Amino acid sequence: MPEAHDIDIRRNVPFSAHDGGVLTGDCYAPVDAGHYPALIALHGGAWKVGTAESYQYWGPYLARRGYVLFSINYRLVQGTNNRYPAAVHDARAAVQFLRSRAAALKVDPDRIGCMGDSAGAHLAALVALAGDSPPFLAASPDDPYAGVSTKVKVVVGVYGVYDLLAQWQHDQLTRPRDQITEAWLGKSPIESKQLFYEASPLTYTTIDRNHTAFLVVRGTEDDIADPRTQSQAFVTALKQAGFFVRTVIVPGAPHFWMWDPIDEPTSHTGFVAPRLLRFLQNQL
Secondary structure (H helix, E strand, O other): OOOOOOEEEEEEEEEEEEOOEEEEEEEEEEOOOOOEEEEEEEOOOOOOOOOHHHHOOHHHHHHOOOOEEEEEOOOOOEOOEOOOOHHHHHHHHHHHHHHHOOHHHOEEEEEEEEEEEOHHHHHHHHHHHHOOOOOOOOOOOOOOOOOOOOOOOEEEEEOOOOOHHHHHHHHHHHOOOOOHHHHHHOOOOOOOHHHHHHOOHHHHOOHHHOOOEEEEEEEOOOOOOOOHHHHHHHHHHHHHOOOOEEEEEEOOOOOOOOOOOOOOOOOHHHHHHHHHHHHHHHHO
16 A cells, blocks of 8 residues: 555564564554554464554554554464464564553553454454463563563454364364464364463453453354354453453454455445444543
């Protein structure tokens, strides 16, 4: 898309270095000086494909409405490389970087959230619920901001994967030759159910963690992340633990549409945008 002149766009901003590679993200901010609420955006793609450009439409949309969006690249699975928990550490590092460099990036460090779609929604929720606790705490002690909290005020999760065991069971029937959770974790639940529990946001929906507000978005025709066993089960668990949670149900929406232009008349993103904005205005 063309560069916007009414917002501040910074491409390829380095935020961390893991395994010898520099991680970068694209930062979209209002053009005026200030300290704005901010979101870290995490793209989907089964933990194995995708880039920060996935949020090229959401960045300008939110920046024009008074928000900073930092859309990041994280390590992707390549064979046996970059398996869990690499992407979790990268997402944590992005929160720590944004909080630590808040003034330079026009961010209010007390008003930071995460958003993501599919695998990105999984990472956003996992960092929000468990980022400051084992097994993720102090996982990258050499990071320059390793001691900074990863707590966030809000999570926007769109057609997310919140229960990895349920996703594995679903994929056994619908895509047995593309077992995305098993490829990312490096094991099947037949070998280690504990690993699937450890890596699932659903595991951490407990009352002591209910400081984060959630907006859970899903389509009615999603055949990749089954709404019943993923988004609906996650919302139920959040409510039981006393979280503030709101849902957006998008009629007729399948999987993989969060990257579409927002201003198209019949786009699913256009349906979600004002509802997402209202949630942020009230909670972030």
